[in-house]
Amino acid sequence: MKNTRKLIVTALFSALSYILMLLEFPLPFIPSFIQFDFSELPALICCFSAGPLWGGAVCVIKNILHGFSSSTMWAGELSNMLLGLCFVLPAGFIYKKHKSRKSALLGCVVGAFLTAILSIFINYFVTYPVYMKLFMPKSVILGMYQALLPSVDSILEALLIFNTPFNFGKYMIVALITFLVYKRLSPIIKGIKN
Numbered sequence: 001m002k003n004t005r006k007l008i009v010t011a012l013f014s015a016l017s018y019i020l021m022l023l024e025f026p027l028p029f030i031p032s033f034i035q036f037d038f039s040e041l042p043a044l045i046c047c048f049s050a051g052p053l054w055g056g057a058v059c060v061i062k063n064i065l066h067g068f069s070s071s072t073m074w075a076g077e078l079s080n081m082l083l084g085l086c087f088v089l090p091a092g093f094i095y096k097k098h099k100s101r102k103s104a105l106l107g108c109v110v111g112a113f114l115t116a117i118l119s120i121f122i123n124y125f126v127t128y129p130v131y132m133k134l135f136m137p138k139s140v141i142l143g144m145y146q147a148l149l150p151s152v153d154s155i156l157e158a159l160l161i162f163n164t165p166f167n168f169g170k171y172m173i174v175a176l177i178t179f180l181v182y183k184r185l186s187p188i189i190k191g192i193k194n
Contacts, residue, residue: 006050009189013042014061021066021080030166031144033131039080040171043088044178048104049189052092059084075130079122086118087111087171101179108175116168120159128155 017039024035039062047055063077063084070077087108094107132138138155145158152158 005191006054009050010046010054010057010061013046014058014065017042017058017062018065021062027166029148030162031141031148033141033144034163034166036170038174038177040084040087040174041177043084044091044108044174045182045185045189047088047092048095048178048182049186052089052096055088055092056085059088073130073134075127075134079127082122082126083115083119083167086115087174090114091175104179104182105175108172108178112168112171112175115171116164119163119167120156123159123163124156128159 020041021037021039024037024039026032026034027036040059043055043058043062045055046058059081063081066080067074067077088111091104091107091111094110095104097103128141132141142152142155142158145152145162149161152161
């Protein structure tokens with residue numbers, strides 16, 4: 001795929017990813033300030049079709065676009081960008097090394113697992129300290145987790161119990177949808193006529 005086409009695909013997928021990020025929604029089994037969205041779907045498709053760095057660019061661009069209309073003062077976007085990169089880059093690099101469905105699946109599982117683990121550190125050391133300083137005190141954040149599971153007594157425990165499985169599940173759902181649509185989209189993205 002030529003670089004001009006990759007640039008166009010990245011721009012289009014960044015715009016689509018930004019739109020999907022706007023369509024976020026809460027889930028009943030996790031605090032409402034944590035939203036589910038499908039915005040890494042275009043980034044993962046771009047990773048597989050154009051390469052991992054192009055897919056990573058989609059994660060960065062969509063968060064820059066979202067940051068201008070966000071109320072999180074870029075904290076949510078920084079977290080989303082870091083988690084997105086933790087997912088799409090390993091998936092993209094593993095797929096790039098051996099282009100097969102098996103390596104794509106392996107890449108997605110590795111990326112989702114890595115994201116789930118790194119989300120603990122990203123949230124504990126970056127995102128939540130900013131939220132606690134600017135938006136809501138630790139007691140309020142912890143209270144939102146305790147409303148779902150009263151025995152949770154620390155932010156770290158909440159991240160382990162709630163956020164880790166949420167992130168793994170979210171990215172595996174994105175991977176599943178990618179597997180369902182990628183084969184049909186790939187010829188269009190790459191400009192190959194059937």
